[in-house]
Amino acid sequence: MSLPRPDEAVVDEAAQWMALLQSGDVSAQEREAFEAWRGADARHRLVIEQMSGGLNVLRSNALRGLPSQSLLHSLNAPSSRRRFVTGSLSLLGLAVAAGLLGRRYGLLPETGALYTGTGERRDFTLDDGSALTLNARSRVISRFDANQRLLELRDGELLVDVAKDPARPFVVETEHGRMRALGTRFLVQRGDDSTRLVMLHSQVEVVTRGGARQVVEAGESLLFDEQNILALERTKGHEIAWTQGRLEVRDRPLSEVIDSLRGYRRGILRLSPDVAGLRLSGIYPLDDSDRTLQLLEHSLPIRVIYHSTYWVSIEHL
């Protein structure tokens, strides 16, 4: 019933014919020659049919209206499979990787979601002309309507340069509270237990979930949680270093530096508790986390152990 599988040479020939026919530049003789080739063997006909069948996949209704650029952008997305397979992970590694993926992709992103992956920083221009920059592993939902411009910061860190619009206040919300501005530039860092606001220009009013209020001026930084204002201090000026790919720290614990680095590294980065409190100052390249780890190893009494590319632990020397 079934024909023998066409060999490689037949498939090659058929592909050349299809490419020629589709060029729109075919002479009558060429067309005739093609018909003769197709008629010569049942396998030739079969191969041509299957090739044409592939075109139907592109004719799907669902893809109508999607520009070919968007389609290509999606198709050229790096493959998790390739990433993990070439990373030659063991079965254990795969389980870890699957867990990480689950966490990273766990929720179906909502409409209006803007986000960045590991090691990725990105600039967005919002509908109102405001400029938004997201740090690595950050997620923002934008909800703009006639009355307000709302950004929900679900994960990570953002810097926003707000376009002036007196009629619609610009609000950044985290689970800890709301920051309301008219036109200004500020940075918001969402931690697990608290949110930090760093004012670069003009002023913003903060209201925590619990109702505590504070106006924050340019040059000030405010730390707050769901209930309270925790600290109002002068900005140190290096908070936006990440937008240039640098991590700048002055007298901070190692744990904080490693936390900043996590967004730039795939896999597991384990920090032993007995070195977490070591304090340090320095400027480190965010985009080359291996180099940063090396620099840390040189300046602190620690040892960086690579169990695999995806599994690194930092321990006391």
Next chain:
Amino acid sequence: MGGHQNPHYPLIGQMFQKDYQWLCTSVSRTLGCYHSAQDIASETFLRVLALPDPLAIREPRALLTTIARRLVYEGWRRQDLERAYLESLALAPALVHPSPEERVLVIEALLAVDRLLNGLSAKAKSAFLYHQLDGLTYSEIGERLGVSTSRVQQYMADAFKRCYQAMAQI
């Protein structure tokens, strides 16, 4: 569903009873999640049921493992595509934002195209889609990609070859 039964149902039924638990355990070791593993295992048996000739299966566990692994990869790839697609929406705010139902359909269609063109170079993919979807001529595509017209024709031939391989696999 119940009316016309798949003739291979009893056979697959036996296989199901014997190997379903084993497959769940084996997949959950890969995924680290038993519930996802159950989904994958069930889908695996559905795929086996859809095979043209289940009687020819000699090594059921090897086959189940192969199909299950392919499903896991497919799931990952679906997530890659979904993420990239949402990104492209975010980057082009002029695009109409589709409803969740439409989005699911788009992602299924993307996955099908991805399967079809998987393995082609980025340029060959571009050439093929510019021609098939945007109706650009080979010389227009050549200009856009910065290559010669004959190179474009070769990309097209590569793409058709790949189409054949993808369609023949089904």
